[in-house]
Amino acid sequence: MLSKVLKYENKAMSRIMLPLYAALLASTLVTGILLLISKVRLYNEDNFSYYLTQPDAVSRILEIMTTVFMISFFVLIAAVCVATFIVILLRFNKSCLGDEGYLTFTLPVSIDDQLWGRILASAIWSLLSLIVVFLSIILLIASAGLLPDFFEGFIDGLKELFATEGVVGFLVQFVCSMLVSLITAPIACFFCLTLGQLIMPKHRIAGAFIVYFGLSFIEQILVSFLGYFGLKGDYLIDFMLENDFMTIMRGTLWYELISLLITGTIFYLVTRHILKNRLNLE
8 A cells, every 4th residue: 555655645746846847957958058059159269269348239138038047047946945845744734634634544554654655755756856956957067068077076076085995884874864864854844744733733834833943942952962061071072083084974974874763763653653643633
């Protein structure tokens, strides 16, 4: 049943996300074409320089259009990132905590399958959004004629990175942390929504924000508490002085990975318990 829940959630989210992806890629394509046209038109083949003085009317129009589409490009990037987050929240709120919840929890599907189907769908679309944004930026860089320099710098950076001792382990930890965060991020969102509907049944979204800010406040207290005792006992200072940069970064990633696993597990178990035993549907 997990595959069916995942398929249904992917289908529901695709109705919103795919048009946004198409709009972003179309904006990238148009902006890239305008950049190429502007570059060809403004380039002086006689002395290999750009006409930077007294541009004609067509050049001015091209400049205005390029600026407008550049702005729309960055706006759409922000829209894709924000929309991914909002759609994840709205889908869970509507299908599990709203009117659809009556149908959702009468289906012969376990709570775990219901949750994991939505968690995996959220992770998939978050990853897709990152990939689409990355590809659009690469396409824009290519249209500006900067792709060879970009890849040259990228390859040089990789060579320098892999020449560092312990980098393979660091990259493995980094990828693991990214994958775990893709899973734990929607779990944290679902936890805030689920607990928020218990705290403020009439204002569920406001309750979710209260839970979120409460968690952020507690997290800051814990970080400050650990940092204080780490500095007081000279543990952090000794660790940073006795180890190289890569070891410090790996230690930081271990701390982040363990924190994500612990908090993600707690949030999942609490969310599961509320949905199973204390759900208050609208």
